[in-house]
C-alpha cells in the first residue's frame with residue numbers, strides 16, 4: 001500500500017497507542033457523533049393511542065351532537081388538511097371519485113343525514129368550508145411540530161442540492177429537449193409537486209450537449225433476434241457493437257484536487273495559490289452531525305411521533321377509500337389503452353447484486369457445461385501450483401453428474417432468518433469458496449472470464465424479455481487503489497454493455513475486516529482507495545481510459561453490510577478518518593457522510609466537465625438503529641429496503657413528504673429479517689410512499705429466469721395488488737432508476753418528471769391518470785399543511801461554482 005499517497009505519517013503508531021487515543025478523542029478535533037434516538041413507535045404507544053381515541057369516541061357518541069364539526073380525534077388537523085381549495089376539479093374524474101379530501105372527517109353520526117359533500121358550501125359550518133388549507137388556523141400545540149417537519153425537509157433540500165442528486169443536474173439528463181430544471185423547483189424525481197407547472201417555463205437552453213448514449217439504445221420498435229447465434233454478444237437489430245477504440249477520451253482539466261484533513265476530497269482552481277479555497281462548498285462533517293442530531297431529535301419527540309402516526313393512518317385509510325370509489329373507473333381507463341398491459345410496461349429491478357443476479361439453475365447449468373466442455377482450463381492457483389477445472393472438481397470429489405441444486409446449496413432457507421452471517425455463506429456454491437473464486441469473481445486467475453460469460457448470458461435473458469431492466473450492484477472494496485481499473489478493464493474487455501443494464505457501485509462497510517488483515521491502516525485509506533481514482537479520471541480521463549468509459553454506465557453508489565450488527569459506541573468523541581485507526585468500523589452515519597461528501601465534491605466537478613454524475617442509494621433500514629434511516633434521509637437519493645420505517649412514523653412521514661424512493665424486496669426480507677405477510681410494503685404503498693419492487697439476490701431467493709416477475713407475482717397474490725397498483729409500482733421503479741432521460745422518456749412519456757397526471761402517459765405506463773392525480777393532491781395537502789414546507793426561499797445555494 002506504499003503507493004497510496006497520504007499523510008498517514010501523522011497518525012499515531014497503532015502498535016503503541018490504544019485504539020482510540022485520548023488526545024484524538026478528547027481534543028477539540030474530535031467529532032461528536034449523534035446517537036440513535038428512540039424514534040420507534042412501540043406497541044404500547046400504539047395501544048394507548050388507540051385506547052384514548054376509542055374512549056373519546058365513546059364519550060362523544062350520544063351526547064355531543066351539538067358540537068358539529070369539531071373533529072372527533074381532538075386533533076384540529078384531522079379536519080384541517082382534508083379540505084381542499086375551491087374549484088379543484090379533475091379532468092376525467094367521475095362524481096364521487098377520488099377527491100376524497102372534499103369529504104370532511106366524520107362528524108358525529110346523528111348530526112345530519114345529508115352528506116356534507118352535497119351541501120352548498122355556505123351551509124357548511126365555518127371549519128368545513130373549502131378554502132386554502134393554510135388559511136385554517138393551526139392549533140398552537142401543532143405549530144411547532146409542523147415547523148420542525150418543515151425544517152427537516154429544508155435540511156434534506158440542502159444536502160440534495162450540494163450533492164447534485166436532483167433531476168437535471170446530471171449532464172446525462174440533458175437529451176436535447178430537456179434542459180434541466182431551476183434549483184428552486186427541482187427535486188430528485190423531477191419537478192416539485194407544489195410547483196404550478198401550467199405556468200412553469202422550462203429553461204430553453206441547456207448548458208450541455210445532447211447526452212450521447214453509447215452503444216445506442218435500440219429504436220422504439222424492435223424484436224429480439226439471436227443474430228449472432230450465441231449468447232456471447234448482446235444483439236438487437238440496428239444495434240451498434242461496443243468498440244472501445246472508437247470511444248472518445250477527453251483531455252486534462254486544469255483544476256486540481258486534494259483530500260483535506262477531514263477526509264473529504266476538495267477541488268481547487270489553482271493548486272499553487274496560498275490559502276487556496278475549495279471551489280465547491282461541501283458541508284463539513286460537524287455540520288452534518290448537527291443536522292443529523294436535529295432530525296433525530298424531531299423524530300424521537302413523543303407528540304411528533306403520535307402526530308405522524310395519525311397522519312399515516314389517515315393517508316392509508318384515505319387510499320382504501322379512494323380504491324373503493326375508483327376501482328372500476330381505473331379498470332375502465334386501463335382497458336381503453338391499446339396494446340399496453342402488465343407484461344409490457346417497463347420495469348427496472350432497482351436493487352439487485354450482480355454476483356447473484358442469475359438464478360441457481362442457470363449457475364448450475366453453466367458450471368456443468370464448463371466441466372463438460374473445458375475441463376482443461378487452468379482456473380486457479382492454489383498451494384503453489386496451477387489447477388485445471390477438472391482437478392478442482394476431483395479434489396472436491398464431484399463429477400458433473402453429481403451436481404444438482406441441492407448440492408449447490410445456495411438457496412436461503414429458514415436457517416438464514418436473522419442470521420446474516422449464515423446468509424453470506426450461501427454465496428459459496430457447495431459451501432466451497434474455491435468455486436466462488438472461480439465462477440463468481442472478477443479478479444481471479446482467469447481474470448473473471450467465467451463470470452463475464454455468465455453475465456453475458458443473463459444480459460441476453462434480459463434483452464429477450466425486453467421490458468425488464470436491471471441496475472446491478474458490483475463491489476469496490478476500498479482495499480487497494482487498483483480495484484477501479486481492474487473492474488473497468490473487466491467490463492470493457494468483455495464488452496459487458498447491455499441496453500437493459502446499468503451499474504451501481506456497492507461499497508461494503510468492511511473497515512474492521514481490512515484493518516484486521518492489515519490491508520489498511522486508517523479509515524482514510526478507504527476514502528483514498530475508493531475516491532482517488534475517480535478524481536484522477538475526472539481531472540484527466542486519459543489517465544484511466546477504461547474507467548472513464550465504464551463510469552458512463554455507472555449511476556451511483558451503494559453502501560452495504562449487515563445493518564443488524566451493533567455499533568458499539570466505544571468513545572464519546574470520534575476522530576477524523578486520518579486518525580481513525582481503531583479496530584472497530586465507524587458507525588453507519590459516519591460512513592454515509594464520507595460517501596456523500598466525496599460524491600458531492602466529485603459530482604460538482606464532473607458536471608463542470610460535462611461528465612455524468614452519481615447518486616447515493618445505500619442499503620438502509622433493513623435492520624439497525626434509527627440513525628441509519630435518518631442519515632439516509634439527509635444524504636441519499638433513494639434507499640434499498642427501508643422496512644424499519646414502519647416503526648418510525650415521523651421519519652416515514654418525512655420520507656413520504658419528500659417521496660424518497662424505496663427499493664423493497666419482500667422475498668429477500670422474508671428469508672432474512674421479516675416474514676412476507678408482515679412486510680410493510682402494502683402499507684407503505686397505501687400511504688403513498690414512493691416504493692418499487694426489486695429482487696436483491698435472485699441466486700438465493702428466486703426460481704425462474706424472470707426473478708423480477710416472480711416478485712411482482714407474489715406481491716399480486718399475497719397483497720392482492722390490482723393491475724393498476726402493479727403498473728404504478730413499475731412506473732415508480734423506472735422513476736427511481738438511473739436510466740438516462742432519453743430512455744425514461746421513451747418508457748414513461750415525454751413529461752414524466754411532472755407531478756400527477758401531467759407526467760403520465762397511460763399509453764406507456766398503463767397507470768390510470770386518476771390514480772396519479774389522487775397521489776398528487778394527497779401529497780399537496782400534506783405539504784400545504786406543513787406550511788408549504790418546501791418554501792424555496794430559505795434554501796441557500798452552497799455551491800460556489802461559477
Ligand SMILES: [Zn+2]
Pocket residue numbers: 351353619640696
Ligand atoms: Zn441487497
